[in-house]
Amino acid sequence: METRINLPQNEMPSAWYNALPDLPTPLAPQLDPQTHELLTPDKLSAIFPEALIEQEMSLKRFIEIPEQVKDIYRLFRPTPLVRAKRLEEAIGSKCRIYYKNESVSPSGSHKTNTSVPQVYYNKLEGVKRLATETGAGQWGTALSFACSMFDMKCTVYMVKVSYEQKPYRKILINAYGGEIFPSPSMQTNAGREMLAKDPDCKGSLGLAISEAVEDAATHDDTKYTLGSVLNHVLLHQSIVGLETEKQLQMAGEKPDYLIGCVGGGSNFGGLVLPFLPRKLAGENITFVAAEPKACPTLTRGSFRYDYGDMARLTPLMKMHTLGHAFMPAPIHAGGLRYHGDAPIVCNLMAEGLVDARAYYQGECFEAAQLFLKTEGFLPAPETSHAIRSAIQVAKEAKPGSCVVFLYSGHGMLDLASYDAYLRGDLSNYELPQDCIDQALMMCPTIAG
Amino acid sequence: METRINLPQNEMPSAWYNALPDLPTPLAPQLDPQTHELLTPDKLSAIFPEALIEQEMSLKRFIEIPEQVKDIYRLFRPTPLVRAKRLEEAIGSKCRIYYKNESVSPSGSHKTNTSVPQVYYNKLEGVKRLATETGAGQWGTALSFACSMFDMKCTVYMVKVSYEQKPYRKILINAYGGEIFPSPSMQTNAGREMLAKDPDCKGSLGLAISEAVEDAATHDDTKYTLGSVLNHVLLHQSIVGLETEKQLQMAGEKPDYLIGCVGGGSNFGGLVLPFLPRKLAGENITFVAAEPKACPTLTRGSFRYDYGDMARLTPLMKMHTLGHAFMPAPIHAGGLRYHGDAPIVCNLMAEGLVDARAYYQGECFEAAQLFLKTEGFLPAPETSHAIRSAIQVAKEAKPGSCVVFLYSGHGMLDLASYDAYLRGDLSNYELPQDCIDQALMMCPTIAG
Numbered sequence: 083m084e085t086r087i088n089l090p091q092n093e094m095p096s097a098w099y100n101a102l103p104d105l106p107t108p109l110a111p112q113l114d115p116q117t118h119e120l121l122t123p124d125k126l127s128a129i130f131p132e133a134l135i136e137q138e139m140s141l142k143r144f145i146e147i148p149e150q151v152k153d154i155y156r157l158f159r160p161t162p163l164v165r166a167k168r169l170e171e172a173i174g175s176k177c178r179i180y181y182k183n184e185s186v187s188p189s190g191s192h193k194t195n196t197s198v199p200q201v202y203y204n205k206l207e208g209v210k211r212l213a214t215e216t217g218a219g220q221w222g223t224a225l226s227f228a229c230s231m232f233d234m235k236c237t238v239y240m241v242k243v244s245y246e247q248k249p250y251r252k253i254l255i256n257a258y259g260g261e262i263f264p265s266p267s268m269q270t271n272a273g274r275e276m277l278a279k280d281p282d283c284k285g286s287l288g289l290a291i292s293e294a295v296e297d298a299a300t301h302d303d304t305k306y307t308l309g310s311v312l313n314h315v316l317l318h319q320s321i322v323g324l325e326t327e328k329q330l331q332m333a334g335e336k337p338d339y340l341i342g343c344v345g346g347g348s349n350f351g352g353l354v355l356p357f358l359p360r361k362l363a364g365e366n367i368t369f370v371a372a373e374p375k376a377c378p379t380l381t382r383g384s385f386r387y388d389y390g391d392m393a394r395l396t397p398l399m400k401m402h403t404l405g406h407a408f409m410p411a412p413i414h415a416g417g418l419r420y421h422g423d424a425p426i427v428c429n430l431m432a433e434g435l436v437d438a439r440a441y442y443q444g445e446c447f448e449a450a451q452l453f454l455k456t457e458g459f460l461p462a463p464e465t466s467h468a469i470r471s472a473i474q475v476a477k478e479a480k481p482g483s484c485v486v487f488l489y490s491g492h493g494m495l496d497l498a499s500y501d502a503y504l505r506g507d508l509s510n511y512e513l514p515q516d517c518i519d520q521a522l523m524m525c526p527t528i529a530g
Numbered sequence: 531m532e533t534r535i536n537l538p539q540n541e542m543p544s545a546w547y548n549a550l551p552d553l554p555t556p557l558a559p560q561l562d563p564q565t566h567e568l569l570t571p572d573k574l575s576a577i578f579p580e581a582l583i584e585q586e587m588s589l590k591r592f593i594e595i596p597e598q599v600k601d602i603y604r605l606f607r608p609t610p611l612v613r614a615k616r617l618e619e620a621i622g623s624k625c626r627i628y629y630k631n632e633s634v635s636p637s638g639s640h641k642t643n644t645s646v647p648q649v650y651y652n653k654l655e656g657v658k659r660l661a662t663e664t665g666a667g668q669w670g671t672a673l674s675f676a677c678s679m680f681d682m683k684c685t686v687y688m689v690k691v692s693y694e695q696k697p698y699r700k701i702l703i704n705a706y707g708g709e710i711f712p713s714p715s716m717q718t719n720a721g722r723e724m725l726a727k728d729p730d731c732k733g734s735l736g737l738a739i740s741e742a743v744e745d746a747a748t749h750d751d752t753k754y755t756l757g758s759v760l761n762h763v764l765l766h767q768s769i770v771g772l773e774t775e776k777q778l779q780m781a782g783e784k785p786d787y788l789i790g791c792v793g794g795g796s797n798f799g800g801l802v803l804p805f806l807p808r809k810l811a812g813e814n815i816t817f818v819a820a821e822p823k824a825c826p827t828l829t830r831g832s833f834r835y836d837y838g839d840m841a842r843l844t845p846l847m848k849m850h851t852l853g854h855a856f857m858p859a860p861i862h863a864g865g866l867r868y869h870g871d872a873p874i875v876c877n878l879m880a881e882g883l884v885d886a887r888a889y890y891q892g893e894c895f896e897a898a899q900l901f902l903k904t905e906g907f908l909p910a911p912e913t914s915h916a917i918r919s920a921i922q923v924a925k926e927a928k929p930g931s932c933v934v935f936l937y938s939g940h941g942m943l944d945l946a947s948y949d950a951y952l953r954g955d956l957s958n959y960e961l962p963q964d965c966i967d968q969a970l971m972m973c974p975t976i977a978g
Contacts, residue, residue: 084538084539084540085539085604085605086539086604088536088538090532090536091532091533091534092532154906156533156534157533157616157905157906157907158906168605168679186634188905188906188907188908189906190942227906230902230903230906231903231906250698250942250945250946253945253946253948253949253952254908254942254945254948256949256952257899257902257908257945257948257952258902258903259903451705454678454705454706455678455679455706455707457605457636458602458605458606458635458636458637458675458678458679459605459636460636460702460705492942494638494698494702494940494942494943495942495945497698497701497702497705497943498698498701500701500702500705501701501704504701504704504705
């Protein structure tokens with residue numbers, strides 16, 4: 083039996099899948115951050131190109147992937163779907179466990195699936211430079227990779243705690259030709275204000291987003307890009323689930339569980355959304371979202387309108403949130419330290435279509451090391467949440483179930499966090515309820 | 531057209547190719563390091579298991595790959611052969627350039643191809659622990675990976691200059707369950723003697739080999755493993771060339787140039803040796819060996835009997851050597867800092883069957899960055915020599931030629947060296963002739 087299922091390159095999907103028209107309840111619209119009125123597309127055009135704004139609002143079920151994007155995808159796609167037989171044996175599983183390996187992309191994670199089209203559409207519209215934030219560094223690396231493919235300039239604001247934990251990220255982003263600043267930085271008003279208040283501030287994704295948005299809004303040749311949360315990002319990530327569906331068919335499998343870690347929701351959404359029509363048609367597929375107990379957005383956040391960033395520059399979105407002013411603990415899975423979640427994922431969560439589970443970082447590193455010692459590959463700390471969850475699911479599920487998880491990225495640039503784990507130096511922090519209550523008090527009060 | 535050629539898993543070669551019976555001139559035999567007499571197999575059994583000694587001497591053209599080794603290979607093999615179209619375009623090439631991507635293995639390089647069978651055969655014969663040396667860390671990582679797959683203990687002596695340049699290597703080897711010491715270490719007589727002479731010694735592969743061999747020879751439950759040079763290592767690496775041959779056939783290609791970087795010769799040998807019968811039968815295939823000007827073994831070494839290590843513990847082998855006492859400059863391609871070369875590769879070199887070329891490290895990093903910015907992936911500093919050479923060959927070759935190089939490993943754990951490159955902080959050292967002359971004076975004088 084083949085343990086790695088390679089989709090032939092000529093069967094790579096030629097269109098992305100857009101879940102918006104298939105949601106059982108329509109998505110709550112984005113609102114203007116100042117007026118709280120319905121957001122009009124022109125409000126977004128200061129920071130996004132037209133093509134992406136159109137995709138953000140589109141109700142077309144499939145959107146063609148441009149040829150030049152497919153050319154770059156072909157450097158690493160289709161990615162393999164792999165049967166984790168040695169992991170199954172190690173945990174005495176009676177289920178079959180597969181992982182979709184997105185770590186094989188040049189930047190080492192699934193983030194390239196959206197960085198490539200985002201750069202492409204910006205380039206088409208004459209943009210010269212892209213600004214963005216990054217948590218663990220996966221998104222910043224993916225964007226600098228894509229900018230180098232299309233010969234664009236790239237500025238990355240990296241959450242300071244991760245910038246310090248992961249010095250190799252900076253070098254790699256520089257090698258691709260991008261520039262990078264630890265956030266809070268002195269480059270923006272948002273950064274300077276935070277540093278004035280707290281010179282030792284370790285940053286958050288919410289704050290880094292504010293910096294990048296401000297950079298884009300204050301420079302004519304520059305636009306902003308976001309690596310998660312938004313509808314068009316999940317659209318681009320759908321290639322993961324579309325390929326997985328074909329590969330499972332090649333293997334003669336039907337999935338019972340689809341599992342992804344959730345920070346902003348892009349890898350999870352990319353894996354599960356293409357299976358939404360089948361789930362809604364009655365197929366028994368469980369969508370499992372794995373998040374950290376230190377930043378438990380889906381399991382303990384409030385489902386309401388909130389800002390996407392700390393400085394309240396982004397549109398208001400209805401989502402599960404811990405409050406835009408929430409400053410998460412410096413856990414090693416930097417990519418999962420976000421106060422909110424993709425509105426599409428939250429919409430499904432509110433419909434009872436997502437099984438969300440929260441984990442301590444210690445148990446996730448333990449799962450990652452078991453994966454390392456059985457399957458051989460070193461997972462990113464974010465990805466370890468999906469592995470932890472897959473192991474739990476495979477132990478609980480009906481024997482013979484097919485469990486698929488998304489291996490979102492490798493951990494080669496996250497080895498300092500493994501060092502902390504091996505030295506027994508990891509805290510198993512769980513967010514106290516009063517922190518959530520306090521941060522939520524800062525949210526706007528909006529009906530709907 | 532498919533740009534990535536995936537060999538189906540069920541077509542993974544089931545036997546390794548052994549070049550020994552096909553060499554135009556028989557390989558000069560290994561000699562006893564004390565007596566200078568012909569080495570008998572029993573002399574090797576203090577440090578190697580019987581199965582590997584048998585493979586070292588075997589004249590069988592094909593040797594079956596054990597099932598348990600194939601099971602581990604299947605975690606990452608077959609590896610893709612990739613058309614580097616964007617690189618071709620960037621250099622205005624009229625040739626087709628392919629690379630065989632061995633960086634997709636769990637440890638990130640081709641070294642896993644031999645670490646897996648070496649651990650397997652040792653385990654079969656009851657060995658509990660394996661000791662080895664590592665230069666850049668690729669081999670140490672590959673051995674600790676393989677030991678973790680077969681539940682064996684692992685001790686790695688890592689050349690100190692690389693140990694300090696690449697702190698993540700230590701963590702990764704620890705995460706697999708291995709232990710690691712910078713060499714020279716206080717664990718062995720060889721290490722202690724060197725530290726007494728020079729407390730600041732940055733180490734060499736030759737010295738680290740002495741430490742690992744001494745460790746194995748002085749502990750009953752422990753054997754030694756070598757990641758390059760020896761015949762059985764090149765045998766295991768032949769899977770690279772065997773797969774490449776099938777993949778080129780799938781692509782309708784015949785190779786005109788096969789290119790690999792050379793440190794000890796294992797990745798180069800693995801790629802080219804399976805094509806030796808075709809070359810000897812008259813096909814016009816050029817084998818190009820790319821090495822650093824700072825350690826120019828094939829291009830400027832002397833072809834003679836020498837020890838494999840600094841402490842003169844290994845058998846004497848006839849090879850191109852800069853002298854076993856040679857201490858190479860601390861260039862970033864740590865895996866290419868070896869005074870000798872695989873006897874099989876040297877045998878072919880002496881027959882005029884290898885086109886060896888030496889490069890400055892600066893031009894290699896430049897080639898690596900061009901590869902990064904076109905194909906997207908970050909090469910190991912060793913691999914950058916093969917890329918440099920492939921670009922040179924593609925520019926010089928007859929239009930329409932098919933150029934294949936071995937992408938031996940990724941550079942995710944070598945980013946400190948890219949930092950030095952980007953800061954303009956790399957020396958373009960070329961080894962002076964008197965250094966070679968001096969080191970060669972320490973070689974034994976043996977006819978033949």
